[in-house]
Amino acid sequence: MELDIPNWLIISLVVVGLVFLIIIFNMLGLWIQALFSGAKISLFSMVGMRIRKVNPRLIVTSKIMAVKAGLEVTTNDLEAHFLAGGNVSRVVQALITADKAGIPLNFKQATAIDLAGRNVLEAVQMSVNPKVIETPMVAAMAKNGIQVKAIARVTVRTNIHRLVGGAGEQTILARVGEGIVSTIGSADSHKSVLENPDNISKTVLAKGLDSGTAFEILSIDIADVDIGENIGAKLQMDQANADKNIAQAKAEERRAMAIAQEQENIARTQEMRAKVVEAESQVPMAIAEAFRAGRLGVMDYYQLKNVQADTDMRQSLSGSGTPGSTSKG
Numbered sequence: 001m002e003l004d005i006p007n008w009l010i011i012s013l014v015v016v017g018l019v020f021l022i023i024i025f026n027m028l029g030l031w032i033q034a035l036f037s038g039a040k041i042s043l044f045s046m047v048g049m050r051i052r053k054v055n056p057r058l059i060v061t062s063k064i065m066a067v068k069a070g071l072e073v074t075t076n077d078l079e080a081h082f083l084a085g086g087n088v089s090r091v092v093q094a095l096i097t098a099d100k101a102g103i104p105l106n107f108k109q110a111t112a113i114d115l116a117g118r119n120v121l122e123a124v125q126m127s128v129n130p131k132v133i134e135t136p137m138v139a140a141m142a143k144n145g146i147q148v149k150a151i152a153r154v155t156v157r158t159n160i161h162r163l164v165g166g167a168g169e170q171t172i173l174a175r176v177g178e179g180i181v182s183t184i185g186s187a188d189s190h191k192s193v194l195e196n197p198d199n200i201s202k203t204v205l206a207k208g209l210d211s212g213t214a215f216e217i218l219s220i221d222i223a224d225v226d227i228g229e230n231i232g233a234k235l236q237m238d239q240a241n242a243d244k245n246i247a248q249a250k251a252e253e254r255r256a257m258a259i260a261q262e263q264e265n266i267a268r269t270q271e272m273r274a275k276v277v278e279a280e281s282q283v284p285m286a287i288a289e290a291f292r293a294g295r296l297g298v299m300d301y302y303q304l305k306n307v308q309a310d311t312d313m314r315q316s317l318s319g320s321g322t323p324g325s326t327s328k329g
Contacts, residue, residue, distance in 0.1 A: 030060050039063040041075055054079050062092045069096040073107055086114045094121040098160075101128045105160055116164050123214075126158040130218055133169055138177045140184035145232015148184050148193050150200065151224040152176055156215040166214030176220060179204035190227060197222040 034041045041060055049056040059078050066073040073092065082088050091110045098105035103124060113120040133154045141147050154176055159166065183203045187193050193200070201220040210217040287304075290296035 030057060034060050034064060037064040037067060039067045045075065049079065052079070052083075054082055058082070058088055062088045065092050065096065069099060071095055071099060077107060077111075081111050081114070084111075084115060086111055090114065090119070090121045094124045097121065097124045097128070103127055103160060109160065113160075113163050118163060118214075120163075123158040123160065123163055126156075127160060130155050130157040132156075133173060134223065135173050135176055135180075138180045139228055140181040141231045142184055142187045142190040142193060144189045145230060145235070146190035147228030147231050148187075148190050149224075149226045149228050150180055150184070150197070150222055152180060152201065152204075153221045153223045155218040155221075156210070157218055159210075159214055159216045162212075163214045167212055168214060171213055172209065172215055172217070175207075175209040176204060179207055179209060194225060194227070197225045200225075 030046060039060065041063060046056045046060070049059060059075060059082065062078055063073065063075060071092075073095070078088050078092075081091060091107070091114050094110050094114075095105060095107060097103075098110075101124070105124065110120050113123065133156060135152045135154065137149055137151055139147055139149045154172060156169075156172060180200055183200045184193055200222055205217065205220045287296065287301065291301075
């Protein structure tokens with residue numbers, strides 16, 4: 001009994017077989033390299049990596065590096081870290097460097113540091129070779145009002161166990177700058193700071209500024225210290241100018257009030273003079289009305305004029321008035 005196999009199925013099987021043979025042929029050289037290097041990775045595992053979209057060459061190369069360095073790292077761990085988006089080669093290099101330097105670091109810690117976004121290889125290298133960080137110019141004022149400017153060099157070493165979740169270099173710089181400002185500000189004179197700049201580094205280092213950071217501070221050295229402005233004198237000058245401006249403003253206010261009072265007195269005087277003139281203008285009218293009504297005679301009028309003349313003469317002699325000031329009209 002003959003089997004009737006469709007042509008398309010035969011062609012599909014042939015194509016799949018050819019593709020499989022091509023993949024195996026491409027993986028053959030890599031498999032031989034892993035075999036002679038002692039990295040136990042089967043040919044089918046490499047094919048599976050290709051299917052899972054994992055770079056077989058990267059995994060095999062990293063596994064060979066780990067085996068040659070005497071590290072126990074499984075292929076599945078390397079694949080898992082690759083699929084998680086980590087840098088497999090950098091993690092293996094960091095593990096090798098840490099192992100040679102005697103730094104305790106396992107694969108789990110290294111992958112956690114790498115996935116956290118930090119360069120684990122650079123961190124291990126910094127543990128072996130500490131890094132020097134230079135602070136920007138920090139200016140502070142001593143108690144005598146003189147400004148002191150200082151630059152510090154901070155030698156730090158990576159703390160592997162606090163690398164995940166620990167603060168970075170910027171925090172170290174900020175804390176060191178704050179410590180320098182506090183130390184200079186507590187000095188009685190700028191001269192004491194210039195004479196013993198090492199007191200700054202000792203005081204700042206004793207504060208434990210590396211707490212909660214990913215680094216360990218080894219030393220703080222003052223690289224440069226210089227004198228700035230006389231801030232105390234400048235503040236006193238500014239205060240004196242402010243006091244002067246306040247005094248001038250108050251004097252101007254008093255002057256304006258005096259002018260206003262003088263103008264008010266002048267207005268009152270003019271008002272009183274106007275009332276006097278108005279009253280004096282009523283005298284002739286009253287005299288005329290008295291003549292018409294018969295209440296005032298001619299002799300009475302002349303006697304009134306004599307009294308007024310005598311009054312004007314007395315005022316003229318005493319200098320308190322002018323003659324005839326009340327006889328107008």
